Amino acid sequence: MPKQKLMKRFCFILFALLLAITGTAQLTNSPNGFAIADSSFLLNGQPYVIRCGEMHFARIPREYWQHRLKMAKAMGLNTVCAYLFWNLHETTPGNFNWSGAADAAAFCKLAQQEGLYVILRPGPYSCAEWEFGGFPWWLLQQKDIKLRTQDPYYMERSRLYLKEVGRVLAPLQITSGGPIIMTQVENEYGSYGNDKEYIGKIRDYIWEAGFTVPLFTCDGPSQLKQDVRDEIFSVVNFGGNPEANFKALREIRKTGPLMCGEYYPGWFDSWGTRHHTGAIDHVVKELAYMLDHKASFSIYMVHGGTSFGQWSGANCPPFLPQTSSYDYDAPISEAGWDTDKFYALRKLFAGYLQEGETLPDVPARNAVITIPPFRTTETAPVFSNLPPFVTDEHPRNMEAYNQGYGSILYRTALPGGPATTLFIQEVHDFALVYVNGKKIATLDRRRNENRVSLPVTKKGDVLDILVEAMGRVNFGSQLHDRKGITEKVMVTNPDGSTKDLVNWKVYPIALSNDGIPGYVKFKAGTTTRPAFHRGRFQLTKTGDTFLDVSKWGKGLVWINGHCLGRYWNIGPTQTMYVPGPWLKEGSNEVVVLDYTGAVQPILAGLAKPLLDDLKETAKLRKHRKAGQSLDLAGAVPVHTGEFPGGIELQTIRFDVAQGRYLCLEALNSQRNEDPFTTVAELYLLDEQGREIPRTQWKVLYADSEEVDGDDGKADNVFDLQPTSLWHTQWQGNQPKHPHAIVIDLGGSHKVSGLKYLPRQDSPNGRIKDYKVYLSKTLFKGL
Structure with a gap:
C-alpha cells in the first residue's frame, strides 16, 4: 500500500477510535452545526425539535421534487428524511448512477432551498417496501451470500457503495454548509439480527466515507436492544402510544433527546388486501403529545408517492407483494395533493413553530386531466416474441x-x-x-x-x-x-x-423500467394469451391523471417509455398514477404487458384514483374452511393467565413443553363488552428464553378474521409489523369469545414462554384472559 494511502488509513482508524471512545461526534455541542446534547438536539448551539417527514425522491417524478418539498414546508415541517436505495444507484457492480431520478444531491439541495434540513438514510439496507429492501439484485448471484452479516463479499460491496455515497453527499453536510444534519447506520437491524460488531463496521464505513454529522440507528421498541451501541444515537419507531414507546427507548438510552424515527400516519398496501388508512384524530393527538414533550419525530410517510417501474417489494412470510401505489394514506397524497390530514397537521404545527419560523402558503395542486376511453389495437404475444x-x-x-x-x-x-x-x-x-x-x-x-x-x-x-x-x-x-x-x-x-x-x-x-425490449414486434389484433398490447391517445393539454386498468388482468404498463408500475385486477388499486410531465401534447403511446388476459382491452384516464376496490374473494384468504371448527375438548393448556392492560410487549414464562402446533385462545378482552380479539405480534421462546425463528410458521386456523373491511388476517401476528394485526370480524358478523388461532411452527420445538404484543393504536380487542396450548399432533377439528 502506498505511504500516502497508509497514512490516510491510519488517520481514519485513529479518528474512529477516538469517536468510539469519547462519543464526541454524537454528544458535544457545536456552535455552528448540529449536535446531540443530554436532553435536546442543538442547532447552531440552540435547542431544536425536529419536525420531520419522510419522502423518497425515487418515488416522485423529478419534475415534482420541488413541489413536494414545498408541500412539506407548508405543512409545518423543518426537515425531510430520505432513504437511498442502493439498487437505484449501482445497477451493475461498480457502475453508479446519480443522474435523473437518482440525483440525490439535487434533491438535498432543493430541500435546503426550501428551508428544510435533511436526515439521510443511506443503507446499505433500507426496507421501505422497495424491491429487495434497496439491495441490488446482483448480490444474489453469489450463491452463498449472507446479507446483513459480516459476509466478506457483502461487506466489501457495502463499503464500496457507502464510499461512493460519501463522495456524492458528504459535501452536503451541515458542517460544510449543506442541509444534512444526521445520517443513519443500517436500518431496523434489531428486527433482523443482533451482531453489534456488524453495526460497528457499517458505522466505520460511513465515517470512512466522510460523514461527520451525528449517526443514529432506529428500531421498534422491542428490537432496540439488539443493535444499540453507546457511540451511536438511538431513535425508536412506532405507530401508536408515544409515552410507552419512549419509555422503551429510555430503557436503553438513558440520556439524549427523545425521537420517533418513523411515526406511521397510515400504512402501505399489498395485492389482495384492503387499502390501509390512519385516523386523523389519532395522528394529531400523538404528534401533539410528542411536541408537548419536546420530542422530535419523522412522519413515515409524509408523502408516499409511487413505486414506479418494478421497484415495489414484498413481505414474507406469508408472501405478499406490495402495490405500486405507495399512497400510504399520507398527509400529502400519492399525486401530491393536500388532504384533510395535511390541514389538521398544518394547524397543529402552527402552534409549535420555533422562533423566526412562519408557515408558507400551501402550493396549488398540479393540473389534472381526464382521458376518454381508448382501445389498444396492436399485440405482440410473449411466446412469439x-x-x-x-x-x-x-x-x-x-x-x-x-x-x-x-x-x-x-x-x-x-x-x-x-x-x-x-x-x-x-x-x-x-x-x-x-x-x-x-x-x-x-x-x-x-x-x-x-x-x-x-x-x-x-x-x-x-x-x-x-x-x-x-x-x-x-x-x-x-x-x-x-x-x-x-x-x-x-x-x-x-x-x-x-x-x-x-x-x-x-x-x-x-424487462426495463425505461421501455419494452427491442425484439418485441407488434401486429394488429387482440389476444387473451400473455402479450404486449399497444395503443395511442391524443392530448391537447397535459396534466396528471390516473390510468384506469380495471378491465385488464395482471402485468405492467409503460407510457411514452416510462414504466408506471404493476397492476393486478384483484385490487385494491385499480388505477395507476400518471405524472403530467410524462405526457405530451399530441400522440402518446401506451404499452401494456398482460399475463392473464384483459376482460376488455380498454384504458382511460380518471380524475381521481381508485385505491380501495378489492376484487379478490375473501374466502380465498381466510384460514377457516367451511364447516371447520376447532375442538379443544380434552386438550390441556400449557399455560393459563391474564394479560395486564396497555400496549407493552408482554412476556409469559411456563414449564418447558414440546410440540409443533401452537394454539392461543383468547377468552375475553380488556373491555369485557368487546367481542373482538386483536393481536399485533406473537413470539415463542425456546429453553434458553431466546426467540424461536418464525420463518417456517404457517397459520392453519383462525376462528374469525376481518378481511373485508380491513386487513385483519391472522398471518399478521408474525409479519414483524407492529402496525398490522389479526382482527376478528367487525364488519357484518361479530362472533363472541372465545377466539383462537392455530399456528404450525414448521417442526417440533421446546417452548418455555410466549411474547404477545397488543394492538398499538387502540384498546379494541386487546386480550385479557387466555390459554396457551402446544401439541405434537394437530388439534381435533382441523
Whole structure:
C-alpha cells in the first residue's frame, strides 16, 4: 500500500477510535452545526425539535421534487428524511448512477432551498417496501451470500457503495454548509439480527466515507436492544402510544433527546388486501403529545408517492407483494395533493413553530386531466416474441442467468405418460403453466401454490412454465429471494416416487423500467394469451391523471417509455398514477404487458384514483374452511393467565413443553363488552428464553378474521409489523369469545414462554384472559 494511502488509513482508524471512545461526534455541542446534547438536539448551539417527514425522491417524478418539498414546508415541517436505495444507484457492480431520478444531491439541495434540513438514510439496507429492501439484485448471484452479516463479499460491496455515497453527499453536510444534519447506520437491524460488531463496521464505513454529522440507528421498541451501541444515537419507531414507546427507548438510552424515527400516519398496501388508512384524530393527538414533550419525530410517510417501474417489494412470510401505489394514506397524497390530514397537521404545527419560523402558503395542486376511453389495437404475444434461449440441464433462478427483473420462460419436452402431478420447487412468484400451448394452471406464491395436475401426455409434448417476478422480499428473514424457479421441476411416478425433469430451454425475458425490449414486434389484433398490447391517445393539454386498468388482468404498463408500475385486477388499486410531465401534447403511446388476459382491452384516464376496490374473494384468504371448527375438548393448556392492560410487549414464562402446533385462545378482552380479539405480534421462546425463528410458521386456523373491511388476517401476528394485526370480524358478523388461532411452527420445538404484543393504536380487542396450548399432533377439528 502506498505511504500516502497508509497514512490516510491510519488517520481514519485513529479518528474512529477516538469517536468510539469519547462519543464526541454524537454528544458535544457545536456552535455552528448540529449536535446531540443530554436532553435536546442543538442547532447552531440552540435547542431544536425536529419536525420531520419522510419522502423518497425515487418515488416522485423529478419534475415534482420541488413541489413536494414545498408541500412539506407548508405543512409545518423543518426537515425531510430520505432513504437511498442502493439498487437505484449501482445497477451493475461498480457502475453508479446519480443522474435523473437518482440525483440525490439535487434533491438535498432543493430541500435546503426550501428551508428544510435533511436526515439521510443511506443503507446499505433500507426496507421501505422497495424491491429487495434497496439491495441490488446482483448480490444474489453469489450463491452463498449472507446479507446483513459480516459476509466478506457483502461487506466489501457495502463499503464500496457507502464510499461512493460519501463522495456524492458528504459535501452536503451541515458542517460544510449543506442541509444534512444526521445520517443513519443500517436500518431496523434489531428486527433482523443482533451482531453489534456488524453495526460497528457499517458505522466505520460511513465515517470512512466522510460523514461527520451525528449517526443514529432506529428500531421498534422491542428490537432496540439488539443493535444499540453507546457511540451511536438511538431513535425508536412506532405507530401508536408515544409515552410507552419512549419509555422503551429510555430503557436503553438513558440520556439524549427523545425521537420517533418513523411515526406511521397510515400504512402501505399489498395485492389482495384492503387499502390501509390512519385516523386523523389519532395522528394529531400523538404528534401533539410528542411536541408537548419536546420530542422530535419523522412522519413515515409524509408523502408516499409511487413505486414506479418494478421497484415495489414484498413481505414474507406469508408472501405478499406490495402495490405500486405507495399512497400510504399520507398527509400529502400519492399525486401530491393536500388532504384533510395535511390541514389538521398544518394547524397543529402552527402552534409549535420555533422562533423566526412562519408557515408558507400551501402550493396549488398540479393540473389534472381526464382521458376518454381508448382501445389498444396492436399485440405482440410473449411466446412469439422471445429472446435467445440458453440450455440447462435443470432450471435455475433468474439471477443465475444474469437477469434482474421481468419474467422468465422455462421449456422442456415431456417424457410422456399417464396423468400425474407436476411439482415446482419453488415458484417465485406467479406462474402460468402450458402443455403444447394450452394453459393448464396458474400458480400464485401468495397461496403457496406449486403443484399442477398434469394430464395424460405423450413423449415430446412441450411443457412451458412462464414465471413473473413480482418484487423481492424487502423485510424479515427471507431477504435472499431469488426469482423464477429456484430449484427444480419434478413429476410423480406411478409408484409415488418423483423424477426431475431435465434438458430445458430457458428464455430470460428481461424487462426495463425505461421501455419494452427491442425484439418485441407488434401486429394488429387482440389476444387473451400473455402479450404486449399497444395503443395511442391524443392530448391537447397535459396534466396528471390516473390510468384506469380495471378491465385488464395482471402485468405492467409503460407510457411514452416510462414504466408506471404493476397492476393486478384483484385490487385494491385499480388505477395507476400518471405524472403530467410524462405526457405530451399530441400522440402518446401506451404499452401494456398482460399475463392473464384483459376482460376488455380498454384504458382511460380518471380524475381521481381508485385505491380501495378489492376484487379478490375473501374466502380465498381466510384460514377457516367451511364447516371447520376447532375442538379443544380434552386438550390441556400449557399455560393459563391474564394479560395486564396497555400496549407493552408482554412476556409469559411456563414449564418447558414440546410440540409443533401452537394454539392461543383468547377468552375475553380488556373491555369485557368487546367481542373482538386483536393481536399485533406473537413470539415463542425456546429453553434458553431466546426467540424461536418464525420463518417456517404457517397459520392453519383462525376462528374469525376481518378481511373485508380491513386487513385483519391472522398471518399478521408474525409479519414483524407492529402496525398490522389479526382482527376478528367487525364488519357484518361479530362472533363472541372465545377466539383462537392455530399456528404450525414448521417442526417440533421446546417452548418455555410466549411474547404477545397488543394492538398499538387502540384498546379494541386487546386480550385479557387466555390459554396457551402446544401439541405434537394437530388439534381435533382441523
